[in-house]
Amino acid sequence: MSGTAGPPPTGRRALAYTVLFCLFGAGLAVFAATRTWAVEVTARPAPLPATRTVHSGADLLPWLPALALVGLAGAGAVLGTRGLGRRLVGGLLVAVGVGVAIGGVYGGFGIHRGDIRLTWPLLCVLGGLLTMVAGGITTARGATWPVMGARYERAPRRGEPEPSPATDGGRLDGRRTRTAWDALDRGEDPTVS
Numbered sequence: 001m002s003g004t005a006g007p008p009p010t011g012r013r014a015l016a017y018t019v020l021f022c023l024f025g026a027g028l029a030v031f032a033a034t035r036t037w038a039v040e041v042t043a044r045p046a047p048l049p050a051t052r053t054v055h056s057g058a059d060l061l062p063w064l065p066a067l068a069l070v071g072l073a074g075a076g077a078v079l080g081t082r083g084l085g086r087r088l089v090g091g092l093l094v095a096v097g098v099g100v101a102i103g104g105v106y107g108g109f110g111i112h113r114g115d116i117r118l119t120w121p122l123l124c125v126l127g128g129l130l131t132m133v134a135g136g137i138t139t140a141r142g143a144t145w146p147v148m149g150a151r152y153e154r155a156p157r158r159g160e161p162e163p164s165p166a167t168d169g170g171r172l173d174g175r176r177t178r179t180a181w182d183a184l185d186r187g188e189d190p191t192v193s
Helices: 011-033 063-080 083-110 119-144 177-185
Strands: 036-042 051-056
Touching: 011 063, 011 083, 011 119, 036 119, 063 083, 063 119, 083 119
Parallel strands: none
Antiparallel strands: 036 051
């Protein structure tokens, strides 16, 4: 058995792992923010039982689940962007992850509302850290990852000229999407042959 590690992950595999990290981290934070973080017990006069008030993470920090949902949307944005846009999304994910982690720490240790259950705030911190790591990887390496779209474009056949509205009288030949959009821009109906 050789002591060498396997080949480095390809760009497509690194992209997939990073998006999964982001989805798992942000999803964990959303789930943890909706669980019970604190139970407040208020004593009442003798014949009446004490009242219990349950507080979820969303009750204590209303912005926390919304921020975690931005992290979930960021996972999709990593797939749909390229180049500088993808790096900016990575920076946004780092900021979202930091915000979610800080919210989890504050909710678990900074708010004093009865009996605090630390499991859910700590899982929220973990989700924020995973989102932050995914954003950092995206910022550092995202520009080299493959992008969507180019794979699904039809390549022109050899020797086939690209259709041009100027050479074919402005009529749509149905072969190129760009020709259809150009016809719409000129005010023509591209569905009429």
